[in-house]
Amino acid sequence: MKNLREQIVSMSEKFGSRLIGEIGNASIKIGDQSRGACFFLAAYEPKIPLELLKENIED
Amino acid sequence: MIFKQIFEANLTEKFANMVTVKLNRHLKKEGLELMKMKLGVEIVFINVTKFLIVFTVAALFGLLKEALFMSLIFGSVRKSAFGLHAKNSIVCTLVTLLMFVGGSYISHSIKLNNYLIFGIFAVLNFLLFKYAPADTENHPILGRKLRKKLRKEAVAVGILLMCLTMIVPNQLIKSLITLSVCYEVISILPISYKILNRGYKNYEKLERANS
Numbered sequence: 001m002k003n004l005r006e007q008i009v010s011m012s013e014k015f016g017s018r019l020i021g022e023i024g025n026a027s028i029k030i031g032d033q034s035r036g037a038c039f040f041l042a043a044y045e046p047k048i049p050l051e052l053l054k055e056n057i058e059d
Numbered sequence: 060m061i062f063k064q065i066f067e068a069n070l071t072e073k074f075a076n077m078v079t080v081k082l083n084r085h086l087k088k089e090g091l092e093l094m095k096m097k098l099g100v101e102i103v104f105i106n107v108t109k110f111l112i113v114f115t116v117a118a119l120f121g122l123l124k125e126a127l128f129m130s131l132i133f134g135s136v137r138k139s140a141f142g143l144h145a146k147n148s149i150v151c152t153l154v155t156l157l158m159f160v161g162g163s164y165i166s167h168s169i170k171l172n173n174y175l176i177f178g179i180f181a182v183l184n185f186l187l188f189k190y191a192p193a194d195t196e197n198h199p200i201l202g203r204k205l206r207k208k209l210r211k212e213a214v215a216v217g218i219l220l221m222c223l224t225m226i227v228p229n230q231l232i233k234s235l236i237t238l239s240v241c242y243e244v245i246s247i248l249p250i251s252y253k254i255l256n257r258g259y260k261n262y263e264k265l266e267r268a269n270s
Contacts, residue, residue, distance in 0.1 A: 019174040027096045038139070047197045049094045052095065
């Protein structure tokens, strides 16, 4: 019984960290693509870090 | 330095920071990767919250399908043409509501024939060719190659939408597409920037400083 509970906990932990990893990587991809496109459809836009935009000159 | 930048922020940014920090506990990214992650979170958060409000109001007025369609068309041109943004979130929500819900409402009473559509789109595409992409103080478009590519894309989408508008037999769809492209073109005009006292061609200063 205890073994089963441990298995469930470890499985959910694995799933959680994998999900977080996927969300994080997807965010990085969106952030990366937004350097060369306008992704803010609604009319408010936060400041994009210059360091990211400078990569466009180098590309 | 990066963490200092990340923590000087408003409410939207605070939320994005919170999520980014939580995500980064697992991913352990640094520097540019971390900035990209935060930006990605912000993009999703801002668009989801804004459009949740806009589409809820549109649904209350029975204009959900029209507002969804308008935002899709507007987004397809804006992606490469860029254009003006509101300075804060409340103004942004109001403008977006007015554009998509108000636009959906008036589209029902606009009647356009193909000659008129051709004329309007000829002007719109010319303006896209001349003024797209129009950057902002918050997002200067650095790199000549990138600007050229975005201009080409914007005009191509404009022409594609003109053809689509002329082919579609439905009057409502014709006016929804035309109005959406008009909104986008208005947001890239130098006169709009001047009226709202906003910086135009923001890339110039930065590129000069870098060269």
